[in-house]
Amino acid sequence: MIELAEGPRMMSNLINVAPDPKVIRCDMPVEVVFTKINDDITLPLFQPEGAR
Amino acid sequence: MKELRNVACIVGADESDEIGILPGKSQLSLHLEAITNAVRDAGLKVKDVDGIFTAGQHSPALIGEALGIRPRVVDGTTVGGCSFIIMVGHAVAALHHGMCDVAVVTHGESGKSQVGVSPRRDTSLVGQYETPYGFGGAPTFFGMITTRHMHVYGTTLEQWAQVAVSTRKWAALNPKARNREPLTVKDVLDSRPVVWPFNILNICLVTDAGGAVVLTRADRAKDCAKKAVFVRGAGEGSEHVMLTQMRNLTFSEATRLSGEKAFAMAGVKGSDFNHIMLYDAFTSGPPLMLESLGLAKRGEGAHFFAEGRSTPGGKLPINTNGGGLSYTHSGMYGIFPIIEAARQLRGEGGARQVPNATLSLVNGMGGMLSAAGTLVLSNER
Numbered sequence: 001m002i003e004l005a006e007g008p009r010m011m012s013n014l015i016n017v018a019p020d021p022k023v024i025r026c027d028m029p030v031e032v033v034f035t036k037i038n039d040d041i042t043l044p045l046f047q048p049e050g051a052r
Numbered sequence: 053m054k055e056l057r058n059v060a061c062i063v064g065a066d067e068s069d070e071i072g073i074l075p076g077k078s079q080l081s082l083h084l085e086a087i088t089n090a091v092r093d094a095g096l097k098v099k100d101v102d103g104i105f106t107a108g109q110h111s112p113a114l115i116g117e118a119l120g121i122r123p124r125v126v127d128g129t130t131v132g133g134c135s136f137i138i139m140v141g142h143a144v145a146a147l148h149h150g151m152c153d154v155a156v157v158t159h160g161e162s163g164k165s166q167v168g169v170s171p172r173r174d175t176s177l178v179g180q181y182e183t184p185y186g187f188g189g190a191p192t193f194f195g196m197i198t199t200r201h202m203h204v205y206g207t208t209l210e211q212w213a214q215v216a217v218s219t220r221k222w223a224a225l226n227p228k229a230r231n232r233e234p235l236t237v238k239d240v241l242d243s244r245p246v247v248w249p250f251n252i253l254n255i256c257l258v259t260d261a262g263g264a265v266v267l268t269r270a271d272r273a274k275d276c277a278k279k280a281v282f283v284r285g286a287g288e289g290s291e292h293v294m295l296t297q298m299r300n301l302t303f304s305e306a307t308r309l310s311g312e313k314a315f316a317m318a319g320v321k322g323s324d325f326n327h328i329m330l331y332d333a334f335t336s337g338p339p340l341m342l343e344s345l346g347l348a349k350r351g352e353g354a355h356f357f358a359e360g361r362s363t364p365g366g367k368l369p370i371n372t373n374g375g376g377l378s379y380t381h382s383g384m385y386g387i388f389p390i391i392e393a394a395r396q397l398r399g400e401g402g403a404r405q406v407p408n409a410t411l412s413l414v415n416g417m418g419g420m421l422s423a424a425g426t427l428v429l430s431n432e433r
Contacts, residue, residue: 001196001296009296011182021248026203043184 002030002046016047053286053317058433060144060155061273061280064094065394068160068262071380072230075260078168080110082262082382083160084118090264095277096154101266103127103152105143107135108161108384109170115158125152131290132418133331133384136263137425138310140390141286143267153268157390160262163383167260178294190333191255193295193420195247198336200301202249205351207339209249213240214357215335216253216377221363223374225404230257231378240335254335256376256385263387265394279398284411285318285428287311295420302351304421307344311415311426318428320411322347327396327409328368329389331416332375341415345426369406372396386416390427397431 003009015033017023029049036042066089068082077085083106091098103125104112112126125146129135136157143155162169174183187193201207217237223229235253243251273280289309292298299305315321322345330338339353348356356362362370371377373392376385393412395401401409414427 001301011185011187011296013185021199026200 012043013045014047015045016051053313054319056144056148056286057284057317057319058282059270060147060267061270061282062140062265062390062394062429063268063273063276063278063280064090064092064096064264064266065391066090066093066264067228067388067391071228071261071382072259073164074162075165075167077162077260079160079162079260079262080114080118080168081160082162082260083110083115083158083264086160086262086264087115087119087156087158090156090266093278094266096266100154101156103143103146103155105139105155105157106159107131107139108159110160123152125155131423133333133386134416134418134423134425135384136386137390137414137416137427138288138423140265140267140283140427141288141425144283144286147267147269153272155267156264157267157387158262158264159382159384159387161382161384162260163381164258164260176293182294182296190420191247191250194334194336195250196295197301197340197420198249198334201336201340201351204302207351207354209241210237211339211354211358212249212254212335213237214354215332215338216240218357218362219332219371219375219377222369222372222404223378225364225402226374226379229374229379230259232374250334256333256381257378259380259382261380261382261388263391265387265390279431281394281397282430282433283427284430285314285316285320285426287313287317287426288424289313290423292422293419298421302340304340304344304417304424306422306424307341307415307417307426308346310424311345314426314428320428325411325413326368327372327393327406327412328370329373329393329412329414330371331385331389332371332377333381333385333417335377337417338370340421341417345415364404372401372404372406386425389414389416393427393429397429
């Protein structure tokens with residue numbers, strides 16, 4: 001679950017991070033990565049701030 | 053609501069003929085068996101039933117047709133597994149106003165074997181905005197609530213495991229419970245991971261089962277077969293459907309609302325209860341419910357289980373049927389804690405009977421703490 005800086009919350013996926021509860025913490029800062037799934041669909045996914 | 057205190061009673065309560073893994077029974081059959089058994093338990097006949105209250109895939113109209121009766125009141129409020137708890141309150145109101153004389157609240161679900169279950173096509177907001185990211189099963193959502201609780205309050209995996217251990221101790225005393233062998237905290241911590249922070253033993257069973265309770269007005273309850281169980285208080289509440297819309301992931305507003313209403317109607321406070329039934333789809337559920345009901349300080353609900361208060365012989369027995377974790381969980385579990393509370397208040401608990409049980413709290417959630425129902429039940433006025 002992502003809480004946007006503007007206030008609303010949304011479900012998404014974290015990318016560019018190990019799927020490990022020791023690494024993924026509540027309230028860690030993340031940033032959006034618009035990820036093309038196919039020609040019709042692009043999803044807003046999130047990565048740790050500054051990753052990659 | 054105070055005028056509804058003690059006006060109606062639970063006079064019959066029972067499961068379907070069998071509960072467990074039942075590939076030979078449709079969920080409609082599970083309903084009908086449970087109703088037949090609960091009505092018999094009350095010393096009444098199916099033709100006496102004139103109010104049908106049910107949730108899930110089958111409408112109360114279908115249940116009436118299958119029973120061969122023409123109910124005067126039908127209620128199909130479906131807000132998740134707590135719906136049956138909520139509908140006991142609805143039944144009390146209907147009985148009080150003479151809308152019906154004998155109400156049955158019924159559940160039947162082929163949760164494991166999926167016999168007679170309609171396929172679901174999810175066009176909901178959840179299906180549109182949450183499922184595409186991999187969320188769908190209840191453990192994925194409740195795992196986030198639980199992880200947040202651990203982050204805010206420092207609750208540990210060992211504390212959640214204690215809930216499973218306590219509940220299993222009760223299941224060992226219930227011949228109808230599915231899992232009865234002894235369980236340790238280490239067993240829970242070593243069991244198969246499902247979704248953080250849950251291993252499989254943090255998550256309820258998936259079974260096939262039916263259950264029903266029969267209610268009538270207090271004046272008529274005297275003529276029924278067994279000791280009447282008074283509905284002293286009933287409350288309901290709802291906050292959200294999508295988990296993103298839950299205001300505070302570690303505190304259920306729906307649960308708080310339902311509890312405040314039920315306690316006020318009954319004229320009781322949280323510390324008055326000597327028996328408690330809480331909806332345990334996950335080990336973290338009961339502690340969060342105790343906190344949201346105000347029985348425990350925020351972050352401290354798990355203490356009720358870790359200190360051994362909740363176990364057989366403890367001062368505050370919780371989930372004495374073995375719970376959704378070890379007894380049965382067909383999907384919408386809410387009827388079963390009501391049945392167990394009725395049995396305890398009648399003194400029918402057998403090896404697991406709570407000595408001097410007089411005031412029982414039943415609380416359940418629907419969805420992900422989205423909706424909630426609370427009952428205050430007593431064997432005395």
